[in-house]
Amino acid sequence: MVENRPIMTFITHLVLVLGVAMIALPIWITLVAASHDEVRMLQVPIPLWPGTHFVENLKQTLFGSGFSGDQTPVWRMMLNSLVMAMMISVGKISISLISAFAIVYFKFPFRMGFFWMIFITLMLPVEVRILPTFEVVANLGLLNSYWGLSIPLIASATATFMFRQVFLTIPDEMLESARIDGAGPMRFFWDILLPLSRTNIAALFVILFIYGWNQYLWPLLITTDTDMTTIVMSIKQMLESAEQTPQWNIIMMTAFLAMLPPILVVVGMQKLFVQGLTETDK
């Protein structure tokens, strides 16, 4: 639609600007709060312009012993979160790719049965099966470990289903021509299928990374060791410490740091992400 109506242009821009402002304001406040010292943050009104303590706060948050003295430094929590999120996304993607490959390209008894069994697990998210899953993980001795944090979240019907649909759009001739070229199943998977699903893998990685990074309930349940705390959990814990007044500058810095990796992933993979969701031509 190409229209030239100044008032409409003004109104649409106004709506957009307001929308951006609404979303950006809390982030701005977070950033501002992270740049003042503790004393300023307890005064009313809250500051709206950045202060001068950003680098100092950053150092204290990342490498200091946290705000209450006995906590893990935030870099360790970020590392925990990063490892968990990476293990979840890479694990989910690899397992789904392989299972979708099996379901689409191999004929074996009860193939569709297996597919529907995978599909039905969509109805059982972590929250529903959390107690039995905890039991299993505890019995396996995986509490307070990266494996315990990530494995129960790895099995994924959504991703399997998505890759199945992606593979179904790849013409059969591609497989046939690879067979004539002498490529075996795994060769076909590596040389043809993976490169062709590249953008879909990227799109899924973005979604799964954020999903993994934002996990709250599951890490809260299975980590008791403070060394295994993830950053998302820690923000909540910081607010809860009873005896002290909350150190807003540190909390906000932590929140800011918690937001950073998902933003970096989205910004970095934006192009592939959009291609993966919109591209239909194979």
Next chain:
Amino acid sequence: MAEIKLENLTKSYGDVEVLHHIEGDIKDGEFVVIVGPSGCGKSTLLRMVAGLEIVTSGEISINGAVVNDLEPADRDIAMVFQNYALYPHMTVRENMAYGLKIRKIPKDEINRRVNEVADILEIRDYLDRRPRQLSGGQRQRVAMGRAIVREPSVFLFDEPLSNLDAKLRVQMRLEIRKLQRRLGVTSIYVTHDQVEAMTLGDRLMVLNGGYVEQFGTPIELYERPATLFVAGFIGSPSMNFIPADIANGTVTLVNGVQLKTAVKSSRHVNLGIRPEHLTLDDAGVIKVKVDMLEQLGANTLIHGILQGATTPIVASLDGIQTAEIGSVLNFSVAPEILHLFDAETDKRI
């Protein structure tokens, strides 16, 4: 270089048999075209030779060795697909080299072969492009190049020209023919286009409903079609059929007109006359009421109805001809080029 032998080949999907007892010998270096209407099983037959479909019963042998249970890659064949099936994420060079790479052929040997084939097909300039950056005709060449570079003993083509526009199709048709002559590789080519079949093939296998109707040279098929189906399928415009009876060397058409024939037996038949064999002749006995004219420049098609019957007749005359719609034209035909088909079995008499 290879001979291909098809012996009593059958293909079924569940209870449905789609190919029935296919027999055929293809000689070394021969270009055989499998032609037939859509759904006749021609692609299935080709795919069985390629090893992409399982053989239900019968035997396929290439160079004397039965290949029924061999993987496509082990049959020493190369196939060109209808939609080309180029790998979209690889450059033209990588596409052509992929099969060789898997075969662990040394890099400089691969490069030499790819460059050589690229020169033959004149695709040297776009070796580093991706398939999506190429036009239909260029992709077609790359698909052929990918087949040639493998130096197989058999080429298989599955309607490779049907995605091209008419002009390019004619051009590529000639190129494929020249290339095959030059390389001398045994080839099987599937098409539904009878003109393509006639121009390309050393021999044509006409398939209909999963049966081989006839297997012969283009001229044999044109001059002596074995069945009513082949007669109607080969030649454009297609042959006219007039219900008739024969007795004592005379053909009596449905409208009572009589023609002479060498055939002695007496039965119900269909008389086939090719449109180009009808000649305007005031003394001619075949009277046609003109319905429509198609003036094509080089020739003129006259569509009409056989007088005294409801049988449609097409005549193809040289040059530009005129006739009034509704008028009656007289045609004659030489008795030696009449085709007679038994009305019950549809077989040539």
